[in-house]
Amino acid sequence: MFEFHSLHSTAYDNRNSETTVKYWLIKVFEVLKGIQDDIVLDGTVYLDETYFSKAKQNKIKKDGKEQRGISRNKKGVGVACNDKASIYIVTGTSKPSRTSTMRTYGKHIAEGSTIVHDEEKSHNILVEELGLKNEVYLSNEIKQLNDKENPSYPVNHLHMLLKKFMRAHGGYDRENLQDWMNLFWFIMNEPKDRYDKVLKFIKMAIMSPKRVKYRDALSKRHDK
Template sequence: MNKKERRKYPSLRSFTWSEDPEKSEGQLLVENTVQEWYDAKHATSSIFEIEFINSLDIKQCPFCESNDFTKYGHKKDGTQRYICKECGKRFTALTNTIFDSKKIPISEWIEYLLHLFEFHSINSTAYDNRNSPTTGKYWLIKTFEVLKGISRNKIGVGVACNETKSIFIVTGTSKPSRKSTKETYSQHIARGSVLVHDDEHSHSILIEELELESIVYPTAETKELSDKDNPLYPVNNLHLLLKQFIRNHGAYDREHLQDWLNLFWFIMNEPKDKYDKVLKFIEMAVLSPKKVRYRDAMSSKHSK
């Protein structure tokens, strides 16, 4: 059966037994259940979502980056519109973001992000959120775009942390060298601070150039210690969690390794509360001019 011959089925939304108000209990059960199905599969933006979108502090036109714009009425759902006095184009707070031209409300992302931040696989995350696997992959690429900031196409991972933050950076080499160590960490360590490490030879470049105080715990001395007694446990634990994260996403490829590390970094750093983290991501996304088109995202180059 080709496209022209396909049978058109009536929408669940239009289903009703009759206009007669006197319906049987069975008819009411079926009719109300079908309506619940439709509402669940075709959610609309809530008043809280519209209020959230309209509360965003728009700084510039997403087309020409001019800050000379003004309010220009509302869309049917209540979303505030703006018009740029410089280029004349109209826009909303979501224009040219990952939520641009959205067919489903932003709130649908909340469950997806919660599962993603809990180390669920992409397939299970999409299934739990009642999305197709391709939608799960498309949303993952959108997530990568929001968190993007470091170059790709390298190998090796640098990990470091202090009491509150951590970093995960593709280093450019599988074996640490003075050059790669300097490029990886020097912009993230304050001059004159304390470096606690395992006496890796390449760390010397950081100690020399940043005038660091060096506290060394050789691996030979720490490998037999319990976690609570091991001074290098915080960074060792990050390595273990990163390995678990990568195992749960076995379909990743090296070309996009930094994207995965960016996501893992976001999961492991502040805010610690997962709901605060979801809100932080959504705020980053709507305030970031990173529109991702489905056709471009799901091309063979990006959907591996």
């Protein structure tokens, strides 16, 4: 479950039913709630938003056609990283604003850090409020560069891995997107060793007062 595996392959590998795996996934979500709340990145911080489509039945159409590009049919996720850690926070918007940018990143970036980002204007509030140093690159220009030369590569690489992870769970519940982001955070951050990661989770689960009943969990839609 702490790898890039679908629920189907996890069930197959562990010889469980998919229903059982869904139940355990919901329990994992409960244990991981709020796990990113106290993460603060310092030094040089790379940040950018990525987007996921809303469920088909919730998409807004204009003249019978779906809107293209960044629209209200997308859900934004703010991704930021330094050389030690990363965060993945649902923005609550389909297009960044100064308010959503501060809400997403504000408490996760240490004052005096340097942010590396594209020309998204809403990011300026972070510089103003947190006293950050600012490195801005034009997305049209850096798009032509190879990975080693692209200053936004660290966060772009995380976008790629995040998309790959979510594609493995194509039927995920969009309403629980932050739960999926917490799981991805747990996979991507320390400890890197798989067994240390499992041990850390077990300790968290033991300390967690949360209880999830099988019947209650599966009466809710966490996988659609």
